[in-house]
Amino acid sequence: MKKIEIYSSKKKSAPILIISLICFIGAVYILLTTNYSAITSIEKAILLKVLLSVISLFCGAGIYVSLKQLIKKKLFLIIDENGINVNPENSTSESIKWKNVESFSELKMHNQKMVLIEVNNPSYWIENESNYMRKKLIEFNLKNYGAPFVLSAISMDLNHDELLKVLYDNLGKFQHLT
Incomplete structure (x- = not known):
């Protein structure tokens, strides 16, 4: 029997890359352009910064993984x-x-x-x-x-x-x- 190798799909990685890029750019833009002094509570300002930072990191990871799969197919199963x-x-x-x-x-x-x-x-x-x-x-x-x-x-x-x-x-x- 010939072995079956199942790889990552470049077609499925492209939408993940696009969505991750949009979310990353949006989160970084909001993070850098928000006037935090206008927020009434320091806790809310800190929470917003943390939340946007986490979103940026998560989307950055999505960009990394999808780019890696677009460049080189990954072997998932044999x-x-x-x-x-x-x-x-x-x-x-x-x-x-x-x-x-x-x-x-x-x-x-x-x-x-x-x-x-x-x-x-x-x-x-x-x-x-x-x-x-x-x-x-x-x-x-x-x-x-x-x-x-x-x-x-x-x-x-x-x-x-x-x-x-x-x-x-x-x-x-x-x-x-x-």
């Missing part, structure tokens, strides 16, 4: 006869073997559909993850959603339904072989 490798560029962990995949389920949050990868050995993934942030993310996903791995097709080069179809097709093909 699917082959051995299993699923989630985020192979940034992960030192191994693939999720098909024999360990229980099922896939959908999570809908704020009109965004996500795919949960339910495994029969979630504690294994927590114990063997060496990256602290990724380990905490796996723990958070397991605690809140019941699965250690959550995938969103929002910035992938395929949509949610196509992602689910690819995952289910390969689970059906290879789960009984391992």
